[in-house]
Amino acid sequence: MTQQIHPGNVRSAVSPLDTNAFGADPAVGLSARAADLLDRRRTALGPGYRAFYQRPIEVVRGEGAYLWSGDGERYLDMYNNVASVGHANPRVIAAVAEQWSLINTHTRYLHEGILKYAEDLLATFPDGLDHAVFTCTGSEANDLAIRLAREATRRRGVIVTRYAYHGGTIAVDACSPSTGEQFSVDSSWVRTIDAPATPSDGADPGPAMAQQIREKIGELESSGIGFAAFLLDSSFSSDGLVTAPAGFLAPVIDAVHQAGGLFIADEVQPGFGRLGDSLWGHTRHGVTADLVTLGKPMGNGFPVAATLFRPELVADTGVAYFNTFGGNPVAMAAAQAVLDEIRDRRLVDNSHQQGLALQAGLKGLATGCPWIAEVRGAGLFAAVEFADPVTGESAPEAASAIVNGLKDRGVLVSTVGPRGDALKIRPPLVVGEPEVSLFLETLETALAEELPI
């Protein structure tokens, strides 16, 4: 027996997901404990797992917006959107334990939990998005959305943005050009358009995007693949975070609908109040989605996700979908507790208020730091882009220095964007004034001490 293994080069492109990856450089001064854990990771998990930071950290405890490492260091978490209602949120943990002590089966039996949650969730969306199907991950939600869009339109092609990331299944990876070309993934049915250019001058990027998408729709139609859907994260997070001017998407979505295509709003990143204005990112643009996908913060770390859609899309089809864990009573209890926390603690308002302070503070720091080329964002989602003050060239090394410098000063962020030259700031929605102030003060110090004058 001979296995014919060809190594290949699966991720030759620089992925924005990997620009803050530990590079296994032995010179970085790891603790014995971290070195041992990294060694065990390589042995048991293989090379596919990337750790954050030049010196990765072991995280052993969390509460609210704070994390603690195994060696007792406290970190202000300005990065993790999954623990949206706070690390170790007691209401979510109790809801999971209580429901699981009763029952945790699947959706082939009746259970009220899934109905209560679906009804509450759908009520937060504009009329028309009236069905919810539950999966376990945003990847599964996008995979299902693509399938539903294809069945409804009887066409196969999907358009995404040039550095989009929508998840990790084979079909969804085809729609995630930020991860690079891969032999194992057929992306012949995917076309890309540019995200609005950054830094922006405040001009309306909508008409140019609409023109681009009409061209790509034409390509798909003339190729015989056909145009099924435009799959978009309306915060353009992996494209570098483009949140302004709100409303610019309207002519783009009009072009999609005029061609008989469907708009899938991927709310995995912007959803559940991240952008401060409302629960959902795409509604900031005044556009109507035909399908919506949800994930990451939905269960505060419990694997739960969803695809919502207009009932007409499946009318009279025999479509059936079953997901063993999707929508199970415990998943729904976790999701219900998160939605209740967001409502009861007014976390969308908090995202708006603290977001205003965060964005204003970042813009203030930008005026005093020649390396900061632009500050973008809305609510509690911000990007700080770096460029060389002399040459004007993108400066991912500056972003990396600040990410690692902040970490050494007890604050966690990461990088974002196609060039990895921007800070990605995306804290749990529970941060208050003290956390935003601590973050801005620490960033000011790091900017002064980590970058050349």
Added chain:
Amino acid sequence: MTQQIHPGNVRSAVSPLDTNAFGADPAVGLSARAADLLDRRRTALGPGYRAFYQRPIEVVRGEGAYLWSGDGERYLDMYNNVASVGHANPRVIAAVAEQWSLINTHTRYLHEGILKYAEDLLATFPDGLDHAVFTCTGSEANDLAIRLAREATRRRGVIVTRYAYHGGTIAVDACSPSTGEQFSVDSSWVRTIDAPATPSDGADPGPAMAQQIREKIGELESSGIGFAAFLLDSSFSSDGLVTAPAGFLAPVIDAVHQAGGLFIADEVQPGFGRLGDSLWGHTRHGVTADLVTLGKPMGNGFPVAATLFRPELVADTGVAYFNTFGGNPVAMAAAQAVLDEIRDRRLVDNSHQQGLALQAGLKGLATGCPWIAEVRGAGLFAAVEFADPVTGESAPEAASAIVNGLKDRGVLVSTVGPRGDALKIRPPLVVGEPEVSLFLETLETALAEELPI
């Protein structure tokens, strides 16, 4: 704006998953509560969700191998393999709550939980399967396995059995012919071979299967797609459950390896002791897997799954994989508690012992019931196939009558196989002698009272 919606016929084929589906027949005498819940399902969840049984039940509580409905009825659960270490298992629930009270982040930080579990899990496999990557569902695990097999072989084609079910992503659905052809799914890279014929006469089906797979490999190679992998549930569960004679797969897997292809053992159904002989189904056949996928019972209802593989498959590739919830500390705590329960309560032995009693009891009932054409299975996984005693024709209506008749008598099973003519019996691994006896007694009554003499 005009949406061009073509209804299509997504699931025109009869799926074995749907033969025990509630048919929305208003004449079946639903309780007001069940009718209300079904109505809310249709409104909020849409037509994709199928409920079990002619009169679906609301399940509100569970303990060990028993479930209770909303109207207070107790059911012996002889169907659910997910709650493998028992419904509402206190050790699993406590492990999840305790870990979550500390921390639940993701794998870009270091955490010992994933390493301890990966090491414990990998130690249960033959040497060679030395890397584990964690996902949330068996669908994701199979999707990733296909991707890894394609990257490793630089070929794209996959062979599965004719009524295989491997999950629900677009790529994995292409490998799940039991769900029927769908417009949205490209299965041009998939070929099928027959599962061993049932009823079997005890003859060795291996050589004929090996011959078939050689032919399909040749087709894939000559088409230019190439042969990457054979993806197999070694218990052939959705093909109708074929577990004997153990060992018959050896020449089939030899043919796979001789062609330079990889064998992906889908252990989502047979894994974690289901078949009684050992933790893993494919090892019963004395064959070596290149990749293994795990799911359903792995977290006793917590969404956790895994892809294991030989390190050589990813050596020198730049392969990176990140799954937001996959391998998070809480998922690992759930999985660790399940593995510890299986070991400490000797549940593989129990599966073997109770399985012997179950299979012997079923064979005894078969001798007294002319409708039973065959009893198949191993450990706590059994199929009872029905055929008309006069014509010899497959009798799915008899299987359905028994499934619903058992349910009315307080015992839950479902149907399996391409014709839906067999009972699917697959209880939590914690069933003891009282449960097996109760099941066999109830089945004897149902056979006598539900079928024509």
